[in-house]
Amino acid sequence: MTQHTPTSPQRQMTGAEIFVRSLIEEKVDIVFGYPGGAVIGIYDALHDISDITHILTRHEQGAVHAAEGYAKASGKPGVALVTSGPGATNTVTGIADAYMDSIPIVVFTGQVALKLIGNDAFQEADIVGITRPITKHNYLVRDVNELAATIREAFYVATTGRPGPVLVDLPKDVMATKTVFSYPKTVKMRSYVPHTEGHQKQLDKAIALIEKSKRPVLYVGGGTILSNAAEELTKFARKTNIPVTTTLHGLGAFPESDELSMGMLGMHGTWYSNTAVNYCDLLIAVGARFDDRVTGKTDAFAPEAKKIHIDIDPSNISKNVKVDVPIVGDVKKVLQQLLPQVTALDTKDWIQTIKNWKEEHPLRYKNGKYIRMQHVIQTISEVTKGNAVMVSDVGQHQMWMAQFYRYIHPRTHLTSGGLGTMGFSLPAAMGAAFARKDLPIISMSGDGGIQMNLQELATIREHNVPVKILIMNNGYLGMVRQWQELFWRKRYSHVEMFGPDYVKLAAAYGIPGFRATLTEEVDDIVKKMFEIEGPVIVEFKVVKEENVYPMIPAGQTYHEIIDVPNEQTVPVNDEQETDLSLVTITKG
Amino acid sequence: MSTTTETPVDQSAHKHTISVLLENKFGALNRVAGMFSAKGYNLESITVGPTEDSSVSRMTIVTRGDDAIIEQIIKQLNKLIDTLKVVDLTYDSFMERELALIKIGTTPDNRSEIMQIVEIFQGKIIDISHKTVTVEATGSGQKVDAIIKMLKPFHIKEIARTGRVALKREFVGEA
Ligand SMILES: Cc1ncc(C[n+]2csc(CCOP(=O)(O)OP(=O)(O)O)c2C)c(N)n1
Numbered sequence A: 001m002t003q004h005t006p007t008s009p010q011r012q013m014t015g016a017e018i019f020v021r022s023l024i025e026e027k028v029d030i031v032f033g034y035p036g037g038a039v040i041g042i043y044d045a046l047h048d049i050s051d052i053t054h055i056l057t058r059h060e061q062g063a064v065h066a067a068e069g070y071a072k073a074s075g076k077p078g079v080a081l082v083t084s085g086p087g088a089t090n091t092v093t094g095i096a097d098a099y100m101d102s103i104p105i106v107v108f109t110g111q112v113a114l115k116l117i118g119n120d121a122f123q124e125a126d127i128v129g130i131t132r133p134i135t136k137h138n139y140l141v142r143d144v145n146e147l148a149a150t151i152r153e154a155f156y157v158a159t160t161g162r163p164g165p166v167l168v169d170l171p172k173d174v175m176a177t178k179t180v181f182s183y184p185k186t187v188k189m190r191s192y193v194p195h196t197e198g199h200q201k202q203l204d205k206a207i208a209l210i211e212k213s214k215r216p217v218l219y220v221g222g223g224t225i226l227s228n229a230a231e232e233l234t235k236f237a238r239k240t241n242i243p244v245t246t247t248l249h250g251l252g253a254f255p256e257s258d259e260l261s262m263g264m265l266g267m268h269g270t271w272y273s274n275t276a277v278n279y280c281d282l283l284i285a286v287g288a289r290f291d292d293r294v295t296g297k298t299d300a301f302a303p304e305a306k307k308i309h310i311d312i313d314p315s316n317i318s319k320n321v322k323v324d325v326p327i328v329g330d331v332k333k334v335l336q337q338l339l340p341q342v343t344a345l346d347t348k349d350w351i352q353t354i355k356n357w358k359e360e361h362p363l364r365y366k367n368g369k370y371i372r373m374q375h376v377i378q379t380i381s382e383v384t385k386g387n388a389v390m391v392s393d394v395g396q397h398q399m400w401m402a403q404f405y406r407y408i409h410p411r412t413h414l415t416s417g418g419l420g421t422m423g424f425s426l427p428a429a430m431g432a433a434f435a436r437k438d439l440p441i442i443s444m445s446g447d448g449g450i451q452m453n454l455q456e457l458a459t460i461r462e463h464n465v466p467v468k469i470l471i472m473n474n475g476y477l478g479m480v481r482q483w484q485e486l487f488w489r490k491r492y493s494h495v496e497m498f499g500p501d502y503v504k505l506a507a508a509y510g511i512p513g514f515r516a517t518l519t520e521e522v523d524d525i526v527k528k529m530f531e532i533e534g535p536v537i538v539e540f541k542v543v544k545e546e547n548v549y550p551m552i553p554a555g556q557t558y559h560e561i562i563d564v565p566n567e568q569t570v571p572v573n574d575e576q577e578t579d580l581s582l583v584t585i586t587k588g
Numbered sequence B: 001m002s003t004t005t006e007t008p009v010d011q012s013a014h015k016h017t018i019s020v021l022l023e024n025k026f027g028a029l030n031r032v033a034g035m036f037s038a039k040g041y042n043l044e045s046i047t048v049g050p051t052e053d054s055s056v057s058r059m060t061i062v063t064r065g066d067d068a069i070i071e072q073i074i075k076q077l078n079k080l081i082d083t084l085k086v087v088d089l090t091y092d093s094f095m096e097r098e099l100a101l102i103k104i105g106t107t108p109d110n111r112s113e114i115m116q117i118v119e120i121f122q123g124k125i126i127d128i129s130h131k132t133v134t135v136e137a138t139g140s141g142q143k144v145d146a147i148i149k150m151l152k153p154f155h156i157k158e159i160a161r162t163g164r165v166a167l168k169r170e171f172v173g174e175a
């Protein structure tokens, strides 16, 4: 309860008070935000509310990524609150990110008073217009009497169906107007009725295909995690003996310790998962959307396979790849429907074939005196055994984190997959830390991406948020450098970068900071960072020109896959390493 | 989206007339028009107006695309939160009308010829001055195209067209 004096239900409240009461009704316990003139009334109403923790980020983009991280890690909607104009426009990247990755967040923006809208008023921006194509839905509240119902609807839309970001724009005068507060118990929208159950006719067709299949593959996407269906998926795969590959966002939906697991597929997927997809006779897409980073050239993707596609969003179906049996519905519901209707398949030969492929083409790298990111990630994987929330940024380290960490549980791998937003990791990990106090939270960024939301170190320090902040410093915008090396004749155009002394930077923020430059230091430093309670910054100086493999170049087919070359020559600090040892790992 | 970038006129791209019922809410037209431009769909015309139910608007959209694109357009329209119903009228029997105002510069000798054409098309002269007549033409898009074509040889000064409105035909009899 709030610390207000008890009120009769008839008491008049300002829009700002109604806003706060509505959030409490929605069981929002944390808001990431940043105040300003247009929301000063709302901040006043928040001031003495103990039910809601407000975290003052250091940039509105950080607030939205934090809300995303919170939502991804917890499954509950994330909430951000910002002021009008620049506060609102600063949220755009985060909102677009949440839209691409279907993350349920509700972003509240202040707006100038209704009568000033359109007048180029101070700190006015048409944020509803700006965010229309990057929100699932958005609202401008024009009447305080519609405020509570709009907030109710906003949370409902954000969290149901295919989740996504919803923005609610709150004009200053509306929030100062008084009315009686009553929060709607239910939401009924005649124009929005997501349907969740799979059609039995479609299920029958799917079952018929499954029963006939000799070489099936489950291609599992983030929708499976969004719908909290990891358990059902795991049961389904084990009951039917169907091998599983996941997308970047599907990591964690199926334990990568299971022999049915093939790890990630796609551009930087494992050799064997892509091979299995290429030769499978049935592909079951579960909450995945046939993204181009997965399919490469679409007409050569899984060319021999019949395709079943389970997705809550009808517009995902046959958008990129034509499928044989679409099943529109919530992944969890559909799998629950399918589970009792499927039987064990005899896939022994197929699984054996995949096992051979795993042995012939494991993930691998050459380790040596100087640090490889793969080694750091593998070390953390061995120490945490899947019991950590791994939050990557965008670039080479992101792909290695997908490859070399063994994911066991859903909602333990957070990344910006759809939009590929550098600067995601630090604030998202911070948000995740508020959601999962039971697990270590690891934020990993490149030396490029860490600079993009570095300001949140202050927020992390202020609240002593226990995020282990790993900076993988290769001195390059590594992923762009890799493309320049492979496809642009090694003309390194504007990818080499100066960076600060991260240990001193850590000290400046009052956060313990360490640096590792040699492979032999990795074990100790990983141990140490887990021993320290609260935030830690570790800079890993890593080899400069290592490439991520396997790789299917953009828009190409499985047949153009580049497996890990046997001779990766890696210039390190102008010194050639001689004593290299081959390290291999396989998923499953 | 397909990645083909060959000929600009795709032979499989048929014209479709799609009727959409939406919640009559602020910005609804923007959501639909914005979706078309964001996804790069063709939008030949779009009209919007109230219906018998004041809380509902009807939008009539004329677009072009191959079957896969039309399927996506319909799905994307349905995906908009304010959408109540989407019907592709193309495969049904439907009635469609468009209205055009055509202002033509005249000379004393060609006025009667213009009036004859207007009469054949069952149009109306709704304004007349010493140097102009303004014609109102209604009918199917084709009919409106035809009258404009017939009037082309004269000096057309301005045209305003409404875009198409359409409803499904209920009568099912011998064709
Ligand atoms: C905001 C943003 N700007 C640009 C890019 C393009 N981009 C993708 S990966 C990458 C390099 C990232 O470098 P770094 O953070 O050092 O990570 P590394 O690849 O070296 O691991 C860039 C610039 C992006 N994804 N996001």
Ligand SMILES: [Mg+2]
Pocket (backbone or CB within 6 Å): A395, A446, A447, A448, A472, A473, A474, A475, A476, A477, A478
């Ligand atoms: Mg880098």
